[in-house]
Amino acid sequence: MSAHQVEDHGLLRFLTCGSVDDGKSTLIGRLLFDTKTILADTLSAIERTSQKRGMGAVDLSLLTDGLQAEREQGITIDVAYRYFSTGTRKYIIADAPGHEQYTRNMVTAASTANLAIILIDARKGVLTQTRRHSYLAHLMNIPHLLVAVNKMDLVDYDQAVFEQIKADYLAFAGQLGIKEVRFIPISALAGDMIVDRGEALSWYDGPTLLEILESAPAAHTEQAEDFRFPVQYVCRPQDSANPELHDYRGFMGRVESGEIAVGEAVTVLPSGFSSKVKAIELGGEKLVRAIHEQSVTLLLEDEIDISRGDMIVKSAEAREPVKQAYAMVCWLSETPLSPARTYLIRHTTREVKAKVATIAYRLDINTLEEQPTAALAMNDIARLSLKLAQPISPDPYASNRATGAFIVIDESTNNTVGAGMIL
Amino acid sequence: MSTLTKQTLSHLDWLEAEAIHIMREVAGQCANPVLLFSGGKDSICMLRVAEKAFRPGRFPFPLMHIDTGHNYREVVDFRDKRAAELGERLIVRSVEDSMARGTVVLKHPGESRNKHQSVTLLEAIEEFGFDCCIGGARRDEEKARAKERIMSFRDEFGQWDPKNQRPELWNLYNARSHKGENIRAFPISNWTEMDVWQYIEREGLELPAIYFAHTRPVVIRQGAIVPVNVPLVSGELTNLPKAGEEIVELQVRFRTVGDISCTAPVESDADTIEKIVLETATTTITERGATRLDDQTSEASMEQRKKEGYF
Numbered sequence: 069m070s071a072h073q074v075e076d077h078g079l080l081r082f083l084t085c086g087s088v089d090d091g092k093s094t095l096i097g098r099l100l101f102d103t104k105t106i107l108a109d110t111l112s113a114i115e116r117t118s119q120k121r122g123m124g125a126v127d128l129s130l131l132t133d134g135l136q137a138e139r140e141q142g143i144t145i146d147v148a149y150r151y152f153s154t155g156t157r158k159y160i161i162a163d164a165p166g167h168e169q170y171t172r173n174m175v176t177a178a179s180t181a182n183l184a185i186i187l188i189d190a191r192k193g194v195l196t197q198t199r200r201h202s203y204l205a206h207l208m209n210i211p212h213l214l215v216a217v218n219k220m221d222l223v224d225y226d227q228a229v230f231e232q233i234k235a236d237y238l239a240f241a242g243q244l245g246i247k248e249v250r251f252i253p254i255s256a257l258a259g260d261m262i263v264d265r266g267e268a269l270s271w272y273d274g275p276t277l278l279e280i281l282e283s284a285p286a287a288h289t290e291q292a293e294d295f296r297f298p299v300q301y302v303c304r305p306q307d308s309a310n311p312e313l314h315d316y317r318g319f320m321g322r323v324e325s326g327e328i329a330v331g332e333a334v335t336v337l338p339s340g341f342s343s344k345v346k347a348i349e350l351g352g353e354k355l356v357r358a359i360h361e362q363s364v365t366l367l368l369e370d371e372i373d374i375s376r377g378d379m380i381v382k383s384a385e386a387r388e389p390v391k392q393a394y395a396m397v398c399w400l401s402e403t404p405l406s407p408a409r410t411y412l413i414r415h416t417t418r419e420v421k422a423k424v425a426t427i428a429y430r431l432d433i434n435t436l437e438e439q440p441t442a443a444l445a446m447n448d449i450a451r452l453s454l455k456l457a458q459p460i461s462p463d464p465y466a467s468n469r470a471t472g473a474f475i476v477i478d479e480s481t482n483n484t485v486g487a488g489m490i491l
Numbered sequence: 492m493s494t495l496t497k498q499t500l501s502h503l504d505w506l507e508a509e510a511i512h513i514m515r516e517v518a519g520q521c522a523n524p525v526l527l528f529s530g531g532k533d534s535i536c537m538l539r540v541a542e543k544a545f546r547p548g549r550f551p552f553p554l555m556h557i558d559t560g561h562n563y564r565e566v567v568d569f570r571d572k573r574a575a576e577l578g579e580r581l582i583v584r585s586v587e588d589s590m591a592r593g594t595v596v597l598k599h600p601g602e603s604r605n606k607h608q609s610v611t612l613l614e615a616i617e618e619f620g621f622d623c624c625i626g627g628a629r630r631d632e633e634k635a636r637a638k639e640r641i642m643s644f645r646d647e648f649g650q651w652d653p654k655n656q657r658p659e660l661w662n663l664y665n666a667r668s669h670k671g672e673n674i675r676a677f678p679i680s681n682w683t684e685m686d687v688w689q690y691i692e693r694e695g696l697e698l699p700a701i702y703f704a705h706t707r708p709v710v711i712r713q714g715a716i717v718p719v720n721v722p723l724v725s726g727e728l729t730n731l732p733k734a735g736e737e738i739v740e741l742q743v744r745f746r747t748v749g750d751i752s753c754t755a756p757v758e759s760d761a762d763t764i765e766k767i768v769l770e771t772a773t774t775t776i777t778e779r780g781a782t783r784l785d786d787q788t789s790e791a792s793m794e795q796r797k798k799e800g801y802f
């Protein structure tokens with residue numbers, strides 16, 4: 069069980085989405101239970117609660133119950149994170165339940181997920197909500213989609229029901245532009261096809277839900293990506309006791325995409341200055357290269373002025389900085405977006421002031437109809453154009469989630485009020 | 492979906508890289524942060540992450556411990572030794588000073604000082620003008636933590652309002668605050684107890700001795716193992732047994748360390764990190780369930796204390 073004896077397939081972040089009562093909590097509870105993540109004392113606590121509430125069997129959905137206020141109101145209103153591990157891979161589940169605030173919560177949970185499980189109640193089939201969840205998963209550019217048709221036990225585990233739902237789903241997924249999606253029949257309550265195959269779904273010969281999770285790529289894309297390194301912090305030790313460090317200037321950050329090796333030619337955005345990578349370090353130790361998602365320190369051959377908010381890229385993959393941006397924005401705040409106001413935009417580590425130039429349309433996420441609007445309320449999704457006080461160097465979100473994303477901050481409250489995706 | 496081809500980080504490397512990124516965001520966004528260091532295993536991991544994040548430079552923040560005066564002396568010694576080895580500044584503020592000032596009033600002399608740490612912490616935040624405290628809390632520790640942000644916002648009274656937290660998307664953390672407000676940053680939010688032990692094993696990190704199996708006098712109180720006659724830094728004994736209680740010598744280790752009055756050990760013969768990792772993989776009781784005497788009173792007690800400014 070020790071770290072170095074087993075293969076390590078890294079870490080996979082996924083989210084579960086579905087309408088109320090589709091079985092999200094039961095599915096998560098089942099995954100935790102069947103992978104033996106739930107320990108005896110937690111189990112006995114939920115047994116007690118189940119009994120107190122007059123329930124016969126242990127209610128696995130209680131495992132994902134959240135905060136006191138929500139418990140009192142009987143609703144959950146925020147994203148919660150759960151963990152389990154199979155020995156070869158660690159999982160982080162983003163659990164985004166909720167009713168009215170669904171869009172905001174799902175967008176938040178989806179932003180860090182590499183896989184989405186979309187739950188459908190086998191008795192109900194594809195609903196408006198299913199379309200909405202699928203659209204949001206697609207908008208947030210989650211690389212892998214898995215449709216789980218749940219409560220198969222309530223339709224006699226009938227293959228025809230499953231096939232019909234699959235056909236219905238594929239019909240509209242095509243319209244949304246969803247290219248890759250997988251399907252699985254399950255019963256979260258009975259535990260069929262989650263971790264164990266069970267007996268009842270013998271007509272299904274695909275992998276179990278956990279097998280799908282185990283084999284899904286952990287990287288958000290299998291394609292080669294451009295190297296993007298937003299500078300978070302500049303290290304200048306200026307240690308008088310150590311003359312070697314006198315000229316040390318380390319640019320600290322995380323490789324958001326692509327990879328870099330010592331000796332490669334780089335350009336700093338937005339200034340456009342060029343240099344070469346002299347060294348790559350982690351905790352003072354030298355590396356020959358750094359890959360996607362690694363936090364490192366870069367040292368360059370030339371002394372150029374670089375600070376937090378700048379981005380180091382490979383010279384061959386540089387982009388033109390822009391002072392205008394087109395984006396899809398999801399509004400997260402109870403205070404509506406006002407086109408008259410100036411907001412702060414955080415793109416990678418860079419903060420710039422911004423104003424809305426135009427709101428092209430607001431999208432009705434149930435019908436996907438584009439509607440004209442002058443302001444945005446919470447949970448609205450709209451296409452905007454923005455004017456920026458200083459340049460940023462984004463990639464389209466569809467090709468790079470890390471450098472295509474930004475948040476909108478209201479400086480008067482410092483709240484995060486919007487989430488944006490560059491078109 | 493295709494198979495695993497592109498090179499990716501191992502889960503520990505990924506968690507470490509994320510924690511480094513979060514610490515650097517604090518350094519980049521906050522004017523006057525501080526890292527809370529107790530000498531416990533989670534904060535020991537954080538110091539390692541901080542070394543990886545900022546060396547060969549100095550840490551861009553001092554270390555601080557809120558001492559209840561009821562800490563295991565092995566842990567206090569370790570705290571001082573580790574800070575000295577790193578050459579970083581350690582600030583210690585103590586609940587006993589708050590008691591002397593009259594800002595902390597115990598209901599009775601034996602009352603646990605654990606929950607009063609929040610008062611001393613807020614006083615220290617004000618004294619130094621800290622705008623961000625980096626802490627080692629993990630989301631897997633307790634239900635109420637599962638929804639905690641990486642950057643958690645606290646108002647002027649140090650209060651955490653679950654309804655007034657900023658949405659947190661991608662890895663675009665918002666650590667902005669107005670004067671008097673405070674951000675709590677949790678770089679190892681996504682680590683589990685198992686990850687912590689595996690990281691300690693991989694990095695070869697040193698720990699206070701009481702994390703390893705040792706023999707000590709205890710009593711069994713309401714089913715929990717309660718250490719008794721524990722020597723404080725001063726040499727004075729605390730946690731005296733109650734009348735009629737039978738003292739037994741048990742082989743135990745601590746899964747978590749904190750105020751003596753509310754941390755209990757588990758029976759164990761795991762005297763190496765490898766054995767602890769193995770035991771953690773096969774245990775049937777959660778970290779808090781086994782070892783925190785203060786959390787069992789009410790299912791929602793942690794949430795209540797967080798609202799009041801607890802870490």
Ligand SMILES: Nc1nc2c(ncn2[C@@H]2O[C@H](COP(=O)(O)OP(=O)(O)O)[C@@H](O)[C@H]2O)c(=O)[nH]1
Nearest residue numbers: 088089090091092093094129218219255256257
């Ligand atoms: N028969 C059956 N009931 C299920 C299944 N999954 C969930 N349920 C039940 O459906 C109800 C709602 O489930 P829950 O997990 O709370 O849904 P959520 O609102 O999506 O989290 C509960 O009564 C569950 O016991 C299933 O596979 N089969």
